[in-house]
């Protein structure tokens with residue numbers, strides 16, 4: 001077991017191949033989280049009443065530098081769902097008109113599909129889930145196929161940067177570039193990206209981008225961000241209207257206070273960044289990506305099914321989804337957990353073919369992947 005694995009609070013009896021769902025937090029970062037909670041309780045009035053903005057601004061500045069974004073465009077939110085809901089709900093306030101089209105893929109996160117269904121129900125806009133061919137071939141072919149879904153009514157493009165069910169990296173930078181030229185708003189769901197892929201929000205050029213720190217940056221749960229480019233601040237309405245909703249307010253001042261709440265997870269971001277730097281995270285990430293490619297080989301050898309993508313960093317980072325033979329997914333999940341102590345999510349392609357989604361974080365080794373491959377072999381060869 002790598003020394004770093006010892007630092008994680010995970011149950012050592014479980015083969016944990018599901019970092020992607022809710023992340024996992026190492027002890028030093030979790031200790032910092034508890035320290036902030038104690039600090040709040042020591043003097044709640046000073047913490048929440050006087051120091052609140054300065055504390056959050058300092059943490060935001062660190063995150064902004066990491067993401068290459070202006071701090072004034074970056075807001076802490078508890079999770080990507082809330083970040084993206086803030087924007088989606090704002091678009092209902094006169095921005096979207098009946099017949100407007102929101103173009104997306106058929107591999108988006110379920111909760112966000114529901115968010116857009118709600119928005120469309122109330123605005124008369126249309127949410128178009130473009131079927132994207134699997135397996136993927138080249139980013140250029142992917143972009144061309146997606147772009148054929150754009151019409152003169154397309155006002156928004158909504159895409160995951162890394163998808164949930166298929167764990168693919170979508171070539172969103174090129175889509176954002178084309179969309180900007182065409183006057184289409186881009187909203188990118190980067191829930192899985194910070195910490196997993198290098199991220200330069202300014203270079204990427206999305207109008208809106210929301211990402212989680214509590215997944216691949218290993219902060220405690222409830223730490224995420226919403227990035228909105230300056231030119232869109234005027235139409236963003238806070239999801240929660242509170243003291244900051246003043247005519248002269250900024251994107252930050254209008255949204256940063258949402259009533260009394262625990263912001264310790266936000267304030268832990270600098271400690272997470274320090275942790276990543278202290279442990280040479282770029283090298284660790286390379287090792288995890290190599291482990292993901294090992295998983296591609298091992299599991300493909302067991303199933304003999306065509307993978308969703310080549311074993312290439314172009315298409316996946318530390319997380320990948322691999323096809324499984326036809327099976328009863330809930331029964332398989334129970335079997336993997338009960339009989340093999342493997343915690344792993346099972347998903348499907350848009351047309352319902354079963355997938356196993358493997359996450360590789362610094363605490364995982366080839367032994368974990370071998371255990372999964374052996375378990376699948378014994379189940380499917382029986």
Ligand SMILES: Cc1ncc(COP(=O)(O)O)c(C=O)c1O
Pocket residue numbers: 020021079080081082108109112160162163164189191192212
């Ligand atoms: C692509 C994608 N978007 C959004 C989310 C939602 O993240 P959260 O629950 O932190 O809001 C997830 C969660 O796994 C996801 O995979």
